[in-house]
Amino acid sequence: MRPSTEPQPRTSGVALPPDPIIRFENVSKNWGTNHVLKSLNFDVAPGEKVSIIGPSGSGKTTILRILMTLETPSEGKVTVDGDTLWDVSLGQKVRETRQLRETRKKIGMVFQQFNLFPHMTAMENIIEAPIHVLGMNKAEARERAAELLNLVGLGKHMNHTPPQMSGGQQQRVAIARALAMRPKVLLFDEPTSALDPELIGEVLNVIRNLAHTTDMTMLMVTHEMRFAEEISDRVVMFDNGAAVESGPPAQIFKDPQQERTRSFLRAVLQH
Amino acid sequence: MNAVIEYAPLLWQGLLTTLTVTVLGGALCLVVAFAAGLARLSRHRILRWPAGVFIEVFRGTSLLVQMFWLFFALPFFGIQLHPLTAAVLALGLNEGAYAAEVVRGAIASRAKGQTEACIALGMEPALRLRRIIIPQSIPAMLPPFGNVMVDLLKNTSLVSLVTVADLTFSAQMIRSTTGQTTAIFTTILVMYFVLSYLLTLLTAWLEKRFALDRKALTLQRKENILMKVGAA
Amino acid sequence: MIWDNAFAISILPILLQGLWTTVHITVVGTLLAAGLGLVFAVLRRLAIPVLSKVIAFLVVFVRGTPLLVQAYVAFFVLPSYGISFDALTTGIVVIGVNYSAYMAEVYRSGIQGVSKGQWEAATALSLPGTRTWGRIVLPQAIRTVVPMLGNYLIQMFKDSAVLSAITVVELMATAQAIGSSNFRYLEPLTLAALLFLAVSYPASRLVNRLERRYAPQH
Numbered sequence A: 001m002r003p004s005t006e007p008q009p010r011t012s013g014v015a016l017p018p019d020p021i022i023r024f025e026n027v028s029k030n031w032g033t034n035h036v037l038k039s040l041n042f043d044v045a046p047g048e049k050v051s052i053i054g055p056s057g058s059g060k061t062t063i064l065r066i067l068m069t070l071e072t073p074s075e076g077k078v079t080v081d082g083d084t085l086w087d088v089s090l091g092q093k094v095r096e097t098r099q100l101r102e103t104r105k106k107i108g109m110v111f112q113q114f115n116l117f118p119h120m121t122a123m124e125n126i127i128e129a130p131i132h133v134l135g136m137n138k139a140e141a142r143e144r145a146a147e148l149l150n151l152v153g154l155g156k157h158m159n160h161t162p163p164q165m166s167g168g169q170q171q172r173v174a175i176a177r178a179l180a181m182r183p184k185v186l187l188f189d190e191p192t193s194a195l196d197p198e199l200i201g202e203v204l205n206v207i208r209n210l211a212h213t214t215d216m217t218m219l220m221v222t223h224e225m226r227f228a229e230e231i232s233d234r235v236v237m238f239d240n241g242a243a244v245e246s247g248p249p250a251q252i253f254k255d256p257q258q259e260r261t262r263s264f265l266r267a268v269l270q271h
Numbered sequence B: 001m002n003a004v005i006e007y008a009p010l011l012w013q014g015l016l017t018t019l020t021v022t023v024l025g026g027a028l029c030l031v032v033a034f035a036a037g038l039a040r041l042s043r044h045r046i047l048r049w050p051a052g053v054f055i056e057v058f059r060g061t062s063l064l065v066q067m068f069w070l071f072f073a074l075p076f077f078g079i080q081l082h083p084l085t086a087a088v089l090a091l092g093l094n095e096g097a098y099a100a101e102v103v104r105g106a107i108a109s110r111a112k113g114q115t116e117a118c119i120a121l122g123m124e125p126a127l128r129l130r131r132i133i134i135p136q137s138i139p140a141m142l143p144p145f146g147n148v149m150v151d152l153l154k155n156t157s158l159v160s161l162v163t164v165a166d167l168t169f170s171a172q173m174i175r176s177t178t179g180q181t182t183a184i185f186t187t188i189l190v191m192y193f194v195l196s197y198l199l200t201l202l203t204a205w206l207e208k209r210f211a212l213d214r215k216a217l218t219l220q221r222k223e224n225i226l227m228k229v230g231a232a
Numbered sequence C: 001m002i003w004d005n006a007f008a009i010s011i012l013p014i015l016l017q018g019l020w021t022t023v024h025i026t027v028v029g030t031l032l033a034a035g036l037g038l039v040f041a042v043l044r045r046l047a048i049p050v051l052s053k054v055i056a057f058l059v060v061f062v063r064g065t066p067l068l069v070q071a072y073v074a075f076f077v078l079p080s081y082g083i084s085f086d087a088l089t090t091g092i093v094v095i096g097v098n099y100s101a102y103m104a105e106v107y108r109s110g111i112q113g114v115s116k117g118q119w120e121a122a123t124a125l126s127l128p129g130t131r132t133w134g135r136i137v138l139p140q141a142i143r144t145v146v147p148m149l150g151n152y153l154i155q156m157f158k159d160s161a162v163l164s165a166i167t168v169v170e171l172m173a174t175a176q177a178i179g180s181s182n183f184r185y186l187e188p189l190t191l192a193a194l195l196f197l198a199v200s201y202p203a204s205r206l207v208n209r210l211e212r213r214y215a216p217q218h
């Protein structure tokens, strides 16, 4: 735990903002000569709901995957809830440490392609990690899983397997599965992009509920601009591996300062 | 046909030996398949490399050469194996090398998303394999495993060449004593065929049993019954 | 020293001769299997009453029984019905017939893979049956079979050792004969294993490469 008396480096005086729960410091990611993230600095406050928007290929997914430890940064430091997740200098070979494994338990992720375990029922998908990773007993895990399934509106589907469910139902189970680990930070990577249009609403409703009723930190990559505007505390516009603009949704959507943001929004909101 | 009836006890003994060799060889084959197949996928070179050499050597040479080597050449190192041991070892290692590639292939072709979901849930590599990746790969492994087992069964006939008294060995003995070549070989051909067929049926049954959504169907059926009972 | 190098070198030429016979069996056997397999697959597909069923059963039967026992049947049983060749020819025929059962299945799935539209187009053009088979269906079916042919070739190369049991003097039988007459099995058997490996390992790498290059595009 970081002591609260530690000096706050980036504040100039009056109201002290809380310590960020997520902090990217000079994080870069290269694939060969493709510089996907360029010395990124980026903070998220505890409980904050942040939407990341931007054109395809701009590095949005990469940020989430670095947080989830599915990718290794080429350089830079990432801290989560006061713990160092990554601290990499250029060219250094990175190993998975115990610290990293512990820290990533604070983070959950909802994938674009759901990634449910197809050989397990909805219930089994949800209780798997609480039992085998957190050591929860089975009865407790099941009880909690049933609550979560009710929360996402699938109380009647606990014995269905993924192949028997629609995409929208699968994604809702995937959200319940991530919640069962009680993460402090929940990441969403375009959670509705793989869904048929008529199924998007049911998933967005679940996420909206979470945003309004929990103090979990949420970081979401999305192309649903109206939805991002509605639920976010802050919207970050990404382009070319850098955050070009960040601010409250009203400002980003109604009065964007950067030409890149304006042209991007014009393009996506047009049709 | 007289010879077949007269020597039925000998054939019966041979059949039992064939079944024993098949079961022991099959068990060894499965152990070898998972050990070598998983080692082949390991992040550590000290596991990956020996497994690769083992697989290539045992797939690259004849089973018969391997069996003879274990039986006739190993004594030069002071190790004299019982014929049955040499036979089971050769069969298990040889077919295991083929089955290891089945294991490797089935696991490697698992969608990357599954591993990523496990990482996102904080599951360690061993737990991932045991609970998620291997169980999911079983349905894909079963049909090729079935083929390997049928192969193994047929290849047990080679153990007769290192003096194990299996079905083929018994048939050869009866042939040389009675000369009723046609009857005796027809009989054991049919016996082998029936055994292969039974193995195929077993594989098909297992495939159905392990099909991905079968479990859910049973659970649902139970649920429906409960609901009906509740409604009544 | 367990390993006798001088002995090993002295027996290498004979072993190489054995290897040559093994290669000979493999090449001729594969050609036989490829041809017979094609005939079986087409006859099955033509759905000729009785014949197609009989062939289907024979294919399953051959696949369900050991090559060694099949070799014994050809070697011990057929001569009593007046059918008899030298051991080498018998061996080649046995292994060729055995593999034709596997090849037939490969052709069959290749033929099944040719879309219904191809058949319908041939009908729409009023092509005669032989032309449809010869110019439309088989050329497409065989393309998918070619890579498998390589795999079966390598498999047959190793399997042909079984023919040593019916006195075919290939690599395995040569090694065994050297072993029993010198009471030294280590060198001949080890060399035999290495020779098998030296041929089949590069061959299977090559086939893998070809397979990837000619993988069917979907």
Ligand SMILES: Nc1ncnc2c1ncn2[C@@H]1O[C@H](COP(=O)(O)OP(=O)(O)O)[C@@H](O)[C@H]1O
Pocket: A031, A034, A036, A054, A055, A056, A057, A058, A059, A060, A061, A062, A063
């Ligand atoms: N595994 C990878 N190997 C090489 N390049 C990759 C890989 N993953 C992503 N990239 C590249 O990184 C860039 C950013 O990708 P991504 O973060 O997925 O963008 P976004 O989610 O904003 O569409 C793209 O140019 C993509 O081609």
Ligand SMILES: [Mg+2]
Pocket: A060, A061, A190
């Ligand atoms: Mg993306």
